[in-house]
Amino acid sequence: MPRTCRDEAPLLVDSPVIKGRYADLDGFMVGFETFEADADGAPAFRGLPDDRCQCPHWGLVLSGRFVLRYVDREETYVAGDAYYAPPGHTPEVTAGTQVVEFSPSAEMRATMAVVSATARPTANWPGSTGKHRLAAPPAEPAAGGPARRGQEAQAWVRRATMRGWRSSTQ
Template sequence: MPSANPATTPVSVDEDVIEGRYAELDGYTVGFESHKQDVDPAPLFAGLPDDRCQSRHWGVVTSGQITFRWADHEETYVEGDAYYAPPGHLPLMTAGTTLVEFSPTDELEATMAVVEKNLEAVSS
């Protein structure tokens, strides 16, 4: 049975705002994320339907808090909470938040392709 561990999964992203370790497990990506700063990444989702994340996520907040915003409401999850975020959300990260999150790999990759393109545009 496939598994992943934050101690053995290599760092994939190490930026000022986030450190992320990601492993693919039978069609799902598990992410171990540590958010270093408060950040509203909403502009990075521009170009996706409704300019919002289109991937589903299931996760557990291991410290801090995360807020998901939809067009009609928002939900905040804190340490110890398990969550499900359907498509059409925007995340809001708080410094010091760590989480373990599962996402369908195909949905996540399609979303991240747009996010990475927007990151490149901001960096140039």
């Protein structure tokens, strides 16, 4: 049975806003995310239907505050809350938020392929050089142990996340 833990999942996002470790586990991506600054993720999803994430996610907030905005509502989660985020959301987080999130790999790849096709560099990100570009994820995970599969199959997460999240303190 495939497995991973925070310390084994490859660090694919290391920015002033988010530190993210991701691994593909038999068709589901697990993400361990820590947000270092208040951040609004809405810009990452421009170009998708309704300019919103089209991938469902299941998660657990370990610390902080995590907000999901939908066309007709806003849902707020805090430490200890488990959540389901259906397609059609944009996220916002406060500094110090940590989540563990599970997403169907195929839907995540499809969403990120669209995001990468419409991506433009953003200068709103602290420390951004404006050179961050997105790339579509690989079609299939690579062979190897969990850390290697996660590193090769999910390398696109770093590029996607670096482009999309902007600090809401600026």
